[in-house]
Amino acid sequence: MIRQARKKILILYCGKELNYENFCAWIKEMPELEIIAEIAFLFLKNDDGCDKNYFWEQLSQEIRKQKKFDGFVVIHPLSGLLFVSCALSFLLNDFKPPVIFTADYDRPDGEKNKFSIKANLINSVQAATMDFSEVALMFGNRLLRANQAARNYVSSLSLFIGPEKSVLGKIDFSIRILKKNLKNIKAPARFKSRLNDRIEYVKVLPFFNFDNLRKLKEKDGLFLDGTGQILSAKNSDFLKKLDLPVLLFNFQDIESGRNLIAANYLTMEAALTKFMFVLAQTKKISEINQLMAANIAGELL
Amino acid sequence: MKIYFAGDKFAKKLNWRYQKIIDILTGAGNTVMTNLDLNNASQFDENDVEKFQARGETLLEQMDSLLLEITSHFPESGYLLALALAHKKPTIFLAETGIEIDKNIKQILNDKNAAQLLEIKSYRPNKISKAVLEFLEFAEKKAGREVPRIKFTLRITPKIERYLHWKTLNTNFSKADFLREQIEKMISEDEEFKKFNP
Incomplete structure (x- = not known):
């Protein structure tokens, strides 16, 4: 043998x-x-x-x-x-x-x-x-x-x-x-091996005042951890006016749209690191949306 | 004892030998589990498997010792040995005389901790029973089988109790020691059982 x-x-x-x-x-x-x-x-x-x-x-x-x-x-x-x-x-x-x-x-x-x-x-x-x-x-x-x-x-x-x-x-x-x-990605794309850490992480508790987000400066993205909350229409409209991509994690009944990206199909760690990874690849909102929805490394739940 | 026996599942010519090993081990009262598709091997109860899985334990951890027949080399043998040593399970490599043993496995014997748990034995095919019985002796010793560890409840009559009390009074033996000694004596005189135990 x-x-x-x-x-x-x-x-x-x-x-x-x-x-x-x-x-x-x-x-x-x-x-x-x-x-x-x-x-x-x-x-x-x-x-x-x-x-x-x-x-x-x-x-x-x-x-x-x-x-x-x-x-x-x-x-x-x-x-x-x-x-x-x-x-x-x-x-x-x-x-x-x-x-x-x-x-x-x-x-x-x-x-x-x-x-x-x-x-x-x-x-x-x-x-x-x-x-x-x-x-x-x-x-x-x-x-x-x-x-x-x-x-x-x-x-x-x-x-x-x-x-x-x-x-x-x-x-x-x-x-x-x-x-x-095993992940079945036949021709995995080659990306830049970088991560963008200019992300603001905010935990949204019931008393959270979304007006506080106006003070955000020098960030390339916003990660909102909804802790199971519902995002009201008023707050959703407020977020859409922010000039940066917003990842919505652990909100109830949320959908992606414009600069808002729903991420309930990922674990928290995967959502945050994927966001860091995607923001290092591109600044265009449409491409960010596309990459966040794509199955890059078998991460989609 | 629960013994995991592994061999090369592609070496069909050796199946008769593997089966003989399993038969000797089970004949000696052991429970044998194996990677091979052969008779007389056991499997864990499904409920037990679920409990082990919930605790994050592997089935290998539940075994008392390992016997790996490496006349025909199989790639997993090194991994099984490594895991057995990590879990302090006595392990024996059996190989037909003349088969070269992997030098990395032989080097393990230089480690004093590993050397206490591992034996590499060569054997001739017509002496396989002797090799297996020697493994049992090694495994039982290393698995602490010589030290009484298994709790056994025995209800006895008042007459037996009086006898045991009378027999052990003013001796250094407990009633349990005396009974163990009597059973060891029966084992040594049982010709049928001697076939499975040297």
């Missing part, structure tokens, strides 16, 4: 818990990884400052330039994981090798959690050797499409959940990739 050549997997560490020396020592405790694939490591400092989109762009560029690898595993803190993985799903929408995110999270006392982190990493490396083009999350017994996932607050080793079609793989005795759920 002809043995396949070993796959080459790059593990990028973007965590906060370990410095470089501790990270190397931690990896040395896992000689099992080398059984699965030829492993290389990259330690990226994750400066927890405000300029997160700069780090997301840097991460995507770093991955793109690593041409000799068959797959990638990114170890990132739990905090912000959904945002970074969603952002990368758009920045790497046309990227062929799989990119699997898992977390370096606080390890409470208890043997079970230590096993889980190691098992997640092993499963991530194994998934990264497989033949599919997605940015995904690996936790517990599920591989999920990142831009359709949400945090699971029920006690479980699967820290994230998503709709049935976001489940890219299940782990029982091995990883079974669910081909029917």
